[in-house]
Amino acid sequence: MNSTIMHVDQNAFFASVEQAANPALQGKPIAVVGGSGRTVITTSSYEARAKGVKTGMAVWEAKRACPELLIVVGDNKKYQYISTEINRIFRDYTPEVEAFSIDESWLDVTRSLSIFGSAADIARKIKSRIRHEFNITCSIGIAPNKLLAKLASDMEKPDGLTILRPEDVPRVLENMPVQELCGIGKKMQQHLNMMNIYTCGELGRFDEARLTGKFGIVGKRLKEMGQGVDNSPVVPYGEEDDVKSVSHSRTLDQDISDPGEIRRFLLQLSEMVGSRARRYGVTGRTIHLYVRYADFFSSWGKQTTLLSYVNRTDEIYKTAVSILETVELEQPVRLLGIGLSSLRHQSEQLPLFEEERKKTEALKAMDEVNARFGVMSVTFGTLVPGKEKAGSRVIPPSWRPDGISKIDVH
Known part of the structure; x- marks a missing residue:
């Protein structure tokens, strides 16, 4: 049986959500930035794009292209919520839904056609519900495989519906x-x-x-x-291959060179990586550190492999700092990233020594509070109030609505 695959792409997602939430922004050129201090455009509305505003452009450059441009600081929790709800809509039509990013998903509707009619009928239902419930538009591509479905969704924007048949x-x-x-x-x-x-x-x-x-x-x-050949299946949440790594990166609101400030951000990233690893019961032996400099183009990454498996924040942090100390920074730092790999699932048992047990129990209690009241509700003393959110709030491409690949955003 030939497959029928759909790719759904939310149009100018962050900007469209902001315009839907604030009527004063509707129909106007706006650009979303990751934080109040960062100067790079995350995405822009179609009104701004028509004036030459592009993703990745500096704010001053965007303002020169479009003097009337309105700058909006992104609200990641809002985007995460809407994306998750949209993926729930998809699952009303097929259980085979693969989130590609926060604003893109693949759907295998092959087995749904006998229930809902043609793929175009399903696409129109989805588009209508997204517009009705969230007041935003999406472009949908329909094709025999994932590669061609994504290609088709890019052919008509915004609010497009493109069907790419095998003979075409x-x-x-x-x-x-x-x-x-x-x-x-x-x-x-x-x-x-x-x-x-x-x-x-x-x-x-x-x-x-x-x-x-x-x-x-x-x-x-x-x-x-x-040749347009792609045999990769749509992989729903829960059926993915075992995760090979857990990582998190952060673009900083301001380029920094102070070692103390850099270490503070490394602690924050270590906690984000560690908490996700602990939540899903994995430990890892290899710690990765990634640094991008202020010129945006220069970067480096190094890693070290430990003798034992870890997922505690302090162990990840200590290793990341030791990696950093082997390098002389050439420029102020724009982005930091930490990863944990060489993973294995751990058994639920406490460490043998009392001091280690205390650290493990403290982290477990902190994880439980943060799971109930929100990420970073309880954190380390060095991440003082007001400082823990100093990174640019850009959602990474690895974001997923569920599972260990889900990135908590704030």
């Missing part, structure tokens, strides 16, 4: 730039262009041996993508 695929892909395919970023595009591959049609016809010689096993996948 060769014609559509023939002159489609390769970077339009999900999974081909700027670096891969550059490599392909250097091989005189500019369109999906050219990629689909290219010699597979040369592609695998250049990119290894990925070369075969690239050729398939150029």
Whole structure:
């Protein structure tokens, strides 16, 4: 049986939510930023995009392109709530829903067609409910697989509905730039262009041996993508492969170089990673530290593997600091990230030594309070009130509405 896959993309999601919540913003060019002190555009409304405002643009640059631009500080809890509710709407039509990011999901509606009618009928029902319940629009692509469904959803924005039938695929892909395919970023595009591959049609016809010689096993996948072939299933929550790592990163409101300030943010990130690992009963041996500098382009990442498995905040933090001390920072820091990998599921038992038991019990109590009253309701003394939210409140691409991949936002 041929699959029928739907990709739903909420249009200018953060900006649309802000306009729906505040009638004074409707129909006006607005841009959402991650924090009051950060100067980069997270997303912008279609009214602002028409004036040349783009994601990642500096606020001063955006204001120059659109002097009447209104700047709005993002409200991540609001976005998280609406995204979760929208995914619940999807599950009214199929249990096979895979959240790709906070504003994108895939739905496999193959088995739902006999109940709800055609895929287009389901898409129109979904669009109507999202508009009615949240006053925002979405674009939906319908195709035989996930790759083509996402491509189709990008073809008509905002508020689009595009159906890409199997017989249409060769014609559509023939002159489609390769970077339009999900999974081909700027670096891969550059490599392909250097091989005189500019369109999906050219990629689909290219010699597979040369592609695998250049990119290894990925070369075969690239050729398939150029042909519109994608056999990856829609993976609902709870059926994913075991998580390989737990990580969290934060863009800072202000570029910092003070070692004490950097360590304070590392403690905050260590607690975010540690609390998620503890919540899902995993420990890890490898600690990763990632730093991006103020110029945005320069960055580095280092890791160290411990002799034992850990998930306590203090152990993650101590290791991250030790990694940081091996590097001389070249510039002020713009972004920090910490990850825990080489994971295993732990058994529920207390440490042998009393001092270690006290630390474990204290963290357990703190986790229980934060689970009930909200993230960072109870935290470490060095993360004093007013300081713990100093990072830019940008939702990472790894955000998911459920499970260990869910990122708590505030």
